[in-house]
Amino acid sequence: MASSSIEIARGEWHPAGSSRSVPSRLLEEGGSLRAVDDASTELARGTLASVDISDRVGAIPRRVEFADGSLFETPDNEAVDRFLKLNGTVNHIHEWERFRPRLIAVVAATVLCGVAIYRYAVPALVEVAVLVTPPIVPEMMSRGTMETMDQTLFDKTQLAIERQERIRDGFKAIAARSGRGEAGYSLNFRKGGVVGPNAFALPDGTLVVTDELIELAGDDTEMIVGVLAHEIGHVELEHSLRQIYRAAGVAGLIMMIGGDIGSGVDDILVQGAGLLSLSYSRGAETAADRHSVELMQKAGRDPTAAARFFDLLEKKLDDHGDTSILSTHPGTPERRKAILDYAAELRAKAQ
Numbered sequence: 022m023a024s025s026s027i028e029i030a031r032g033e034w035h036p037a038g039s040s041r042s043v044p045s046r047l048l049e050e051g052g053s054l055r056a057v058d059d060a061s062t063e064l065a066r067g068t069l070a071s072v073d074i075s076d077r078v079g080a081i082p083r084r085v086e087f088a089d090g091s092l093f094e095t096p097d098n099e100a101v102d103r104f105l106k107l108n109g110t111v112n113h114i115h116e117w118e119r120f121r122p123r124l125i126a127v128v129a130a131t132v133l134c135g136v137a138i139y140r141y142a143v144p145a146l147v148e149v150a151v152l153v154t155p156p157i158v159p160e161m162m163s164r165g166t167m168e169t170m171d172q173t174l175f176d177k178t179q180l181a182i183e184r185q186e187r188i189r190d191g192f193k194a195i196a197a198r199s200g201r202g203e204a205g206y207s208l209n210f211r212k213g214g215v216v217g218p219n220a221f222a223l224p225d226g227t228l229v230v231t232d233e234l235i236e237l238a239g240d241d242t243e244m245i246v247g248v249l250a251h252e253i254g255h256v257e258l259e260h261s262l263r264q265i266y267r268a269a270g271v272a273g274l275i276m277m278i279g280g281d282i283g284s285g286v287d288d289i290l291v292q293g294a295g296l297l298s299l300s301y302s303r304g305a306e307t308a309a310d311r312h313s314v315e316l317m318q319k320a321g322r323d324p325t326a327a328a329r330f331f332d333l334l335e336k337k338l339d340d341h342g343d344t345s346i347l348s349t350h351p352g353t354p355e356r357r358k359a360i361l362d363y364a365a366e367l368r369a370k371a372q
Contacts, residue, residue: 026050029104032082032095034064047085047093049104054085056093065091069108077102150266151259159224159262166223171211178210180232185210188235191246191322192228198319200257201226208249210235222252224261237337244333247313247326254312260305310356314363318371324364331357 026048034045034056045064048055054072056064065087073086083101085093095101178185189208197203206226213219213231220230228249238245255261301309310327318324331353 026055029054030083030095030097030100032093032097034058035092035094036064037090045093047095054087056085056087056091065089065093074101074105146266148263151262154262156225162265163223163225163227167209167227167229170229174214174216175211175229175231176214178212178232180210180235184235187242188230188245188249191242192249195246195250195316195320195322196253198316199253206253206256220248220252222256222261224256224259224265226256228252228256237333238330241326241329243323243326244329246322247317247324247328248330250313250316251309251327253316254309255301255305257312258305258308260301260309264301264305306356307359310360311363314360314367318364318367324367325361328357328360328364331360 027050029047029049031044031046034043035041036043043058043064045056045058048057053066053068055066058064067087071088073084075084075086077083077098080096080098082094082096083098085095085101087093192206192208193203196206199205206228209227209229211229211231213233216231216233218231218234218237220228220234222228230245230249234248235245313327314324317326334353335357
């Protein structure tokens with residue numbers, strides 16, 4: 022007595038080594054699989070153990086390969102899955118796709134991997150990049166940043182020439198004592214506008230101080246020089262360069278995930294506009310403060326001058342920010358105290 026046949030799915034049968042396609046049905050009969058055409062003529066047969074059924078991957082058609090090399094192909098994935106489950110066979114790839122907790126685990130592992138790269142790989146690559154950076158790169162970054170800021174933020178300084186010269190003389194005195202020497206730096210005055218009272222340094226040694234900061238300082242030229250000594254510290258310790266490479270590394274990581282690593286990193290590294298939005302870490306600000314104290318002392322000037330700047334911020338701008346465990350930068354009172362303490366420490370050592 023012949024075993025009854027159960028239709029599994031409809032599709033196309035392809036002879037071995039041929040592109041010919043025959044409309045057909047896949048049947049299960051007594052533990053064997055048969056491919057038959059519309060006239061029920063057998064095209065291929067094999068036991069379940071001898072045929073190879075492809076795993077389910079999305080909506081890709083399933084392929085059933087017989088021992089003679091012929092193929093039965095069907096888009097009816099659900100029908101094939103039902104047959105496999107009835108026969109105790111699990112499609113692991115499809116189960117992974119459908120089992121959302123496992124997908125969440127994969128996403129979590131990806132996130133952890135990204136965090137590890139950000140925490141360990143990016144800083145290591147930044148240090149390597151700083152070591153091998155040719156001088157032309159910081160120059161290009163700085164030139165692009167200054168051009169952007171002059172076009173969008175700054176106006177020409179309105180500071181009197183005599184006032185500029187007094188500040189410039191003090192700046193030359195401390196720059197001459199720095200590792201780069203006086204020739205390694207250029208001081209620029211700008212009217213800050215929306216930037217307000219500020220001073221900053223670019224990676225190539227270009228320093229900018231705004232009219233608003235100088236007006237805030239009044240006649241205390243020494244304090245302004247102390248602030249510029251702080252900015253020299255950022256350049257000497259290559260903080261700007263490290264920050265821009267770190268930003269480029271993070272941007273590159275994000276854009277690699279997004280599939281575009283071209284223009285974004287180029288904008289950051291070459292145009293230099295990314296420097297506008299960078300801020301220094303707690304450690305970098307503290308190191309630059311200490312560098313200011315050291316440089317001012319070497320030049321025979323007041324090593325606590327920068328501390329008066331923070332006192333000024335508290336009194337005139339009501340900046341009483343304290344450091345908390347979540348803050349990025351040292352608070353104003355903390356930085357003032359740290360400068361005074363370090364200056365006293367250096368004086369004690371000199372005695």
